[in-house]
Amino acid sequence: MSDQHPPTNFIRQLVAADIEAGRYRQGITTRFPPEPNGYLHIGHAKSICLNFGLARDFDGHCALRFDDTNPDRESPEFVEAIKSDVRWLGFDWEGRLHHASDYFEQLYEFAIELIDSGNAYVCDLSPDEIRSTRGTLTEPGVNSPFRDRSREENLALFKKMRAGAFAEGSRVLRARIDMASPNLHLRDPTLYRIRYQTHHNTGDHWCIYPMYDFTHPLSDAIEGVTHSLCTLEFEDNRALYDWVLEHVTTPSRPYQTEFSRLSLEYTVVSKRLLTILVEQKVVSGWDDPRMPTLSGMRRRGYPPEALVDFCTRIGVTRNHQNVELSVLENCVREALDPRTPRAFAVIRPLKLVIENYPEDQEEDLAALNHPGDESQGTRQLSFCRELYIEHDDFLEDPPKKFFRLAPGREVRLRYAYLVTCREVVRDASGNIVEIRCTYDPQSRGGNAPDGRKVKGTIHWVSARHSVRAEARLYQPLFSDPEPGFSSDGDLDSVLNATSLTTLDDIQVEPGLAQAKPGTVFQFERLGYFCVDRDSTNSMAVFNRTVGLRDSWARSRSG
């Protein structure tokens, strides 16, 4: 499909026009600039695909840059996780791995230049005072009493800030712009703050740290970034981005363009909110298969190609983008279907006994690993008198169009025989515990000798040969299509209490028991399942990646 409709969006058009106009003869440069304070999520995938995709398609370069200017929230754990997630998605920064912290010395020099030209000053106001003098959305702010310090005094003070002469929070370096600007970002924004904090990259070398609005444009300029792409909430910051670049002497002039961030139904795509889920132990960790993180989706069994495909399908615009889950799920199924081997597993076992099948008889039956792709070969399924079938495949009092097993009904056991239900066995409390059937010995392989039509086909495993395993079924973490909780207080009201269902007695083909973590199978008629890393030698654990499309279930619940 993407062959017929190559990705086009306003940013690609902009880049194409820039190149057409002869700017960027050296080629374009983009960058993906995460802060290492959390794990990457599907929203980052959109940005990664955009930035790296642009560089790839326009013969440019894309760097991975850690925006690590705030030592109290960042860590090497996140740095490593981010790197492996970007690689997993299929992108390569080709040695262009940078850290904003690599530029701290240069950034300091740029700050000196700003002070020198009278465009920055050291302000002794407290955080509270700065806030209260900033004004409001409708009222201008008032000038800091320190705004008109001399160049020499500012220089001396800033050097002392760096030298560690002042307490945290006691002073900042501010840009000298306009306290009455209708754009709040231009009301003498803070450029540097004092923080006695060990940085994961620079250690204790610094006690002053530059702010994002100062660091970002300059990092871009240092790296020769041509197109600096970010999300819409940074739109107002662009004026400051430009101001910084226009007031210091930089090696290049990058330009910022914003696009809308991705929202996904029934999930949150915000590092802050995801961090709360992890810290409150709502989930087992950043890679919980219910998380919209790249590591969570990987563990769940989503192939990276599916995420890349998803990103090209949703496009890049400036509209509010709230995408339905079905788009993502469809991408996952589409990526998995052609290459995923089929297997039989029964997740809610119900015993089925074939009364006219000899007790001591066993046989092997050939099954296709992938109907529709013979190159994937066949495997042997063991068959005997006692089987397990899916509990959902039997109904004592079936509705109109139910063509599975029911009293007196005949169905096909896929790749095996036609069986007819003769009797239902119950336990003392009335629960159905066993189905007794007879089989047609002439129907080996599943075809009736007389050509009679049997509509229903169900899967099964041999009770004598199958292996017990665990399955984890997932639903969205939230019951609200647009969760957006603000504090942990209102978390419970939006959480889906049944987002995880653990089934610890599923029965699978013996061949599945030792599969490696990460391997994906299609359990026929049930969905795609991925071997979890929690698997042990005695018990395999399968995550349901995504179910199969199920028009029967849909027609019933609709």
Next chain:
RNA sequence: UGGGGUGUAGCCAAGUGGUAAGGCACCGGAUUUUGAUUCCGGCAUUCCCAGGUUCGAAUCCUGGCACCCCAGCCA
């Protein structure tokens, strides 16, 4: 009643003055030993609303309306 943005189908999204692509979802129907896959067909007389310009407007103009973002020494 400050500034910056966004409105095309249920959800995304093309469209750049010449008569509304595509995907997902949904609804038919064919094939099927997975109620899967695949395949065919349907799904906006109208583009937030109201005026205007024009032979012709989703595209241009004017005026409204709705929603989102900004008052961190976070990014």
